[in-house]
Amino acid sequence: MYDRTLLSTDGTVASEQAEEHALDLAAAHDAVLHVLYVVDEDVVTAYSGDEYVDEAEGPEHGLEEHGEETLSELRRRASETDVEIETAMQHGRPAETIVEYADDQDADLLMLGTKRRPEEYRALLGSVTDRVLRLTTRAATVVKTEVSE
Numbered sequence: 001m002y003d004r005t006l007l008s009t010d011g012t013v014a015s016e017q018a019e020e021h022a023l024d025l026a027a028a029h030d031a032v033l034h035v036l037y038v039v040d041e042d043v044v045t046a047y048s049g050d051e052y053v054d055e056a057e058g059p060e061h062g063l064e065e066h067g068e069e070t071l072s073e074l075r076r077r078a079s080e081t082d083v084e085i086e087t088a089m090q091h092g093r094p095a096e097t098i099v100e101y102a103d104d105q106d107a108d109l110l111m112l113g114t115k116r117r118p119e120e121y122r123a124l125l126g127s128v129t130d131r132v133l134r135l136t137t138r139a140a141t142v143v144k145t146e147v148s149e
Helices: 013-031 040-047 059-080 094-105 121-123 126-134
Strands: 004-008 032-038 085-092 107-116 140-147
Touching: 004 013, 004 094, 013 032, 013 059, 013 107, 013 140, 032 040, 032 059, 032 094, 040 059, 040 085, 059 085, 085 094, 094 107, 094 126, 107 126, 126 140
Parallel strands: 004 032, 004 107, 032 085, 107 140
Antiparallel strands: none
């Protein structure tokens, strides 16, 4: 049923349970697990850069470093369970980049994590997961994580 699954992760607590679910599902279906980390261009361009001495100290470098750590850890976990994994890091607007990547990889299923938040929060800010669900025509699984804020 699932040959190619896609997990989009930001490496935060909101993605932890989705990562576990994605690894379990890929193992159960002997599927290739594609994992995507998106460096949010809106975050990168929101900073003037005046406070940084060189690019290695800026937000883009920090996000890329966090992405590499996240993808590396998922590669390690996948190898422990014999899950075939392909990882990618892309720059762009997260929701649109996730949908494009899923289409390019012809993913059978998208897996996304999200924090469970109050309605007022979602009404004001929304979320990447909400936007992906509106944009994609592919099957998607959302794994919610309870967090205290």
